Amino acid sequence: MKLRTHLRNVFFLLLSMLPPLGGAARAAQEETTGAVRCIVIDPGHGGKDPGAVGNGQQEKAINLGIALKLGRLIEKQLPDVRVVYTRRDDRFIALDERSKIAKQADGDLFVSIHTNSSPNRNAAGTETFVMGEDKGNENLSVVMRENAVIGLEADYTSRYEGYDPNSSESLILFSLMQYAYRSQSFSLAQQIQDQYVARAKRQNKGVKQAGFLVLWRTPMPSVLTEVGFISNPAEAKYLGSQAGQEEIAAALFRAVKAYKTQTDSRALSTPPPAKTQPAAAPKKPQQPAPKPTHKPARETNTDTPDFPAKTPVRKPAAEPAPRPAERPVATPAPTARPRPTQRRDVVYRIQLKSALARMRISRTEFGPYADHITEMRIDGRYKYFYGKCFSYEEALLLQKEVRRTFPDAFMVAFRHDEPIPLAEAIGR
Numbered sequence: 001m002k003l004r005t006h007l008r009n010v011f012f013l014l015l016s017m018l019p020p021l022g023g024a025a026r027a028a029q030e031e032t033t034g035a036v037r038c039i040v041i042d043p044g045h046g047g048k049d050p051g052a053v054g055n056g057q058q059e060k061a062i063n064l065g066i067a068l069k070l071g072r073l074i075e076k077q078l079p080d081v082r083v084v085y086t087r088r089d090d091r092f093i094a095l096d097e098r099s100k101i102a103k104q105a106d107g108d109l110f111v112s113i114h115t116n117s118s119p120n121r122n123a124a125g126t127e128t129f130v131m132g133e134d135k136g137n138e139n140l141s142v143v144m145r146e147n148a149v150i151g152l153e154a155d156y157t158s159r160y161e162g163y164d165p166n167s168s169e170s171l172i173l174f175s176l177m178q179y180a181y182r183s184q185s186f187s188l189a190q191q192i193q194d195q196y197v198a199r200a201k202r203q204n205k206g207v208k209q210a211g212f213l214v215l216w217r218t219p220m221p222s223v224l225t226e227v228g229f230i231s232n233p234a235e236a237k238y239l240g241s242q243a244g245q246e247e248i249a250a251a252l253f254r255a256v257k258a259y260k261t262q263t264d265s266r267a268l269s270t271p272p273p274a275k276t277q278p279a280a281a282p283k284k285p286q287q288p289a290p291k292p293t294h295k296p297a298r299e300t301n302t303d304t305p306d307f308p309a310k311t312p313v314r315k316p317a318a319e320p321a322p323r324p325a326e327r328p329v330a331t332p333a334p335t336a337r338p339r340p341t342q343r344r345d346v347v348y349r350i351q352l353k354s355a356l357a358r359m360r361i362s363r364t365e366f367g368p369y370a371d372h373i374t375e376m377r378i379d380g381r382y383k384y385f386y387g388k389c390f391s392y393e394e395a396l397l398l399q400k401e402v403r404r405t406f407p408d409a410f411m412v413a414f415r416h417d418e419p420i421p422l423a424e425a426i427g428r
Helices: 003-018 023-031 059-077 095-104 140-152 169-174 180-199 232-241 242-268 363-372 394-402
Strands: 040-042 081-087 109-116 126-131 206-209 222-229 345-353 373-377 381-387 410-415 418-420
Touching: 003 345, 040 059, 040 095, 059 081, 059 109, 059 242, 059 381, 081 109, 081 140, 095 109, 109 242, 140 222, 140 242, 180 206, 180 222, 180 242, 222 232, 222 242, 232 242, 242 410, 345 363, 363 381, 381 394
Parallel strands: 040 081, 040 109, 109 222, 126 206
Antiparallel strands: 126 222, 345 381, 345 410, 373 381, 410 418
């Protein structure tokens, strides 16, 4: 049994050494992800598990307050998205139950909300984690604190396949369980950190990898975000206030919305595979027509325009005989060609890049498209677009061309220079 466990640990350790997905592979992976229709919000801790405590605040209450505010924003402003909570009140939910809730809801996104703590009262800022290898155990204290909650669960050793919350070696086993959603999780995590800075003016501690059990079995892009330090008096006061929670929730909402827009665009801007036509039934061989045994009589019907009489009938005298009235030849109606879906109030552009700081528009950054780049500041980020199409079909062709140079490029729709969901633009 020990040998089996050792081999399994070695197997995942080797997997964890694989590099992150490259541009083309990442684009192909993300394009297989469908549009975001269900978001699972996970307020960390709860009930008999208060989480971190400090400066008159409890982590479980802060997490729940932000989670409910985030959910309301999503329900109000993204009506096509279903919101599922792992808890909506002060109750204890086991870590593996949280992932079960997400799986049963058929979620497309999992956001776990937590509050940080440190022996250093001056520690401040936000950080967002994805499931992965914590090289050098830099985040070990955070991981072990968040994972230690399983000690409150009955029979956790069998439920978590031998995981020991007090052992750093156990983290290796779980580091790459979420590898299939790694790229999307990183994308969402970066959006969250950017919005914390742009919207809530929080200190940015970055996007990191670690072995959080709550992310282990969630079969979807997943992040765990630490919204601030409860051990810091100023941050604890901010996070415990309604205004602070609303700002953090608004930042999270903007990040989720930006991620959804990008993911939906990828899903909708990738044409569905051509349908295979069913094989036609074999035709029965036709019998050759019997050869005529005599020559057919020559037709002299002058009313048929295809066969006019060779010798016109003339009246006596010198008057020219009136020509028989010609029937108009019926012209077949032209084959109807499908017209592109075109709406003059909607413009399609291809997004090449996005950054928190302004980029220099040059051939070094944008290659052959540098002379025709449009820069827009949207949701606190600078975004760079190429092209201007008035039909979805035309934009698909342009996107195909651009992806030869920028594999991660994707289509975005605008109405009056405001981005709108691609599904709305094409009327789906």
